[in-house]
Amino acid sequence: MLKSKLCDFLGIKHPIIQAGMGPFSNNKLCIASANAGVLGLLSTSGINTKDSQPGIFKSFAETGGASPDDDKETIFRKIFKQTFEGTKKKKGIFGINVMVSAELKDSAEFIINTAIAAREENPQLKEQFKVIFTSAGDPMPWGEKIKGAGFKWLHVVPSVKGAQRCQKAGVDLVVASGHEGGFHTSWEPIHSMVLLPAVVEAMAGSNVLVAGAGGFCDGKSLAAALALGAAGVQMGTRFLATEESDFAKLWKEGVVKAGDRGTLVARGFVGPARWVKTATSLKHQENTLKYTPELYLDRPGEMNEGALKLIANEIEGMNAVYAGDESKALIAGGECAQRVNDLPKVQELVDRIVKDAENIISGLAKKHIAP
Ligand SMILES: Cc1cc2nc3c(=O)[nH]c(=O)nc-3n(C[C@H](O)[C@H](O)[C@H](O)COP(=O)(O)O)c2cc1C
Incomplete structure (x- = not known):
């Protein structure tokens, strides 16, 4: 044992x-x-x-x-x-x-x-x-x-x-x-x-x-x-x-669906976060780089208009998970999602x-x- x-x-x-x-x-x-x-x-x-x-x-x-x-x-x-x-x-x-x-x-x-x-x-x-x-x-x-x-x-x-x-x-x-x-x-x-x-x-x-x-x-x-x-x-x-x-069902299924190289890091409420790779999270990653590139330099950066846009997107993405709206959902998960x-x-x-x-x-x- x-x-x-x-x-x-x-x-x-x-x-x-x-x-x-x-x-x-x-x-x-x-x-x-x-x-x-x-x-x-x-x-x-x-x-x-x-x-x-x-x-x-x-x-x-x-x-x-x-x-x-x-x-x-x-x-x-x-x-x-x-x-x-x-x-x-x-x-x-x-x-x-x-x-x-x-x-x-x-x-x-x-x-x-x-x-x-x-x-x-x-x-x-x-x-x-x-x-x-x-x-x-x-x-x-x-x-x-x-x-x-x-x-x-x-x-x-x-x-x-x-x-x-x-x-x-x-x-x-x-x-x-x-x-x-x-x-x-x-x-x-x-x-x-x-x-x-x-x-x-x-x-x-x-x-x-x-x-x-x-x-x-x-x-x-x-x-x-x-x-x-x-x-x-x-x-x-x-x-x-x-x-x-x-x-939520969509969240669980999103983790199971994640495949090889199935996650990415982008902004997430209080700092960097790991999301399951989807069209929505890829766009969020692009916007993170555009509006708060400091995140990829391990620094919080300023709470500017761009950062607020990203937060709004994160809230919308989380709410979409609950609403079952796959097209807007942001699904948090770890790298091991590809093994789950x-x-x-x-x-x-x-x-x-x-x-x-x-x-x-x-x-x-x-x-x-x-x-
Ligand atoms: C959806 C999700 C929500 C999480 N929320 C919290 C949290 O509220 N507080 C916390 O300390 N860690 C949180 N974590 C991190 C976990 O506690 C844990 O450390 C992490 O999932 C371990 O890595 P793994 O996903 O590869 O197993 C969260 C992780 C996930 C996937």
């Missing part, structure tokens, strides 16, 4: 994290993942779309078992309750992904406070709602609150420098996220094959665990991550394309990934080491 320190640390069966993926709450996906023995993560970013993208906000609330008319705290409480109810029989382990970038600081604080309060009120919830996963910002201000409340703290980083900052901040596990990953990517891209072992080496001798993200989607890539010294992997694009995933060719049930997927990884790992020595 495949085991790692990640399994012991979180009390999960398999060394896999189902990535938090906005803008849905990912409620059904999180429940299915936690019940399949991996860490299930709820996304929380959709809570910020109430005024800017009401259609997305509605989906966020409804996939979480709440109503868009509920106040924000009630929405989260319903999401946590529904997740707990759906996982308590199998004692599945879950958590929340919270973006903590400077402009989302107040929102992040509110989400984390709500999570802490909900957990304090229900001791049973404590056994399963174990994780706060912070992303997209500086980890430094958050340790006392998160760890003080008894949560396990995970944070995602794009660099060794970021991992070292996490170590200083007291993060328990860093997810080293390579440039292959879906949706928002880092400004200065490094791919998993270099980033993951570099972060593992930098964290050696400390108590900080390391998982890989970006490009991991099957038994082969899980086995590779373990060989690179990781305690496990986080998978986003692969879990997006599952039967239980809360993502089906929409399995989460349990079947996890079983397949783990079995393949076990076979690969046990077969490697027989195949390559001479007696």
Whole structure:
């Protein structure tokens, strides 16, 4: 049976994290993942779309078992309750992904406070709602609150420098996220094959665990991550394309349809983002180069008229996904979309990934080491 320190640390069966993926709450996906023995993560970013993208906000609330008319705290409480109810029989382990970038600081604080309060009120919830996963910002201000409340703290980083900052901040596990990953990517891209072992080496001798993200989607890539010294992997694009995933049909199918060289990087809300290659995303890439070329020089550039045009296009592209309008849709996904060719049930997927990884790992020595 495949085991790692990640399994012991979180009390999960398999060394896999189902990535938090906005803008849905990912409620059904999180429940299915936690019940399949991996860490299930709820996304929380959709809570910020109430005024800017009401259609997305509605989906966020409804996939979480709440109503868009509920106040924000009630929405989260319903999401946590529904997740707990759906996982308590199998004692599945879950958590929340919270973006903590400077402009989302107040929102992040509110989400984390709500999570802490909900957990304090229900001791049973404590056994399963174990994780706060912070992303997209500086980890430094958050340790006392998160760890003080008894949560396990995970944070995602794009660099060794970021991992070292996490170590200083007291993060328990860093997810080293390579440039292959879906949706928002880092400004200065490094791919998993270099980033993951570099972060593992930098964290050696400390108590900080390391998982890989970006490009991991099957038994082969899980086995590779373990060989690179990781305690496990986080998978986003692969879990997006599952039967239980809360993502819109067009989004899931867009990932499955992506072929060879099937993604590109262009502007995406707060910075560079990886999109599935379509006529719409190719045009968006062209416009990114035209209006905010600094993006390809790893700099944000100015918020000029061109940048605003791009944001409007991104909003339209996301809304088109929900409306089922393929001609305008912008579909976020990782490079591994080209290796994702089906929409399995989460349990079947996890079983397949783990079995393949076990076979690969046990077969490697027989195949390559001479007696
Ligand atoms: C559609 C989509 C939405 C995402 N949304 C978020 C998010 O809200 N917060 C976050 O930290 N990461 C987000 N991510 C990144 C994932 O958490 C994960 O790190 C990434 O998908 C891993 O790479 P992979 O797609 O190759 O598996 C998103 C990824 C995708 C594909």
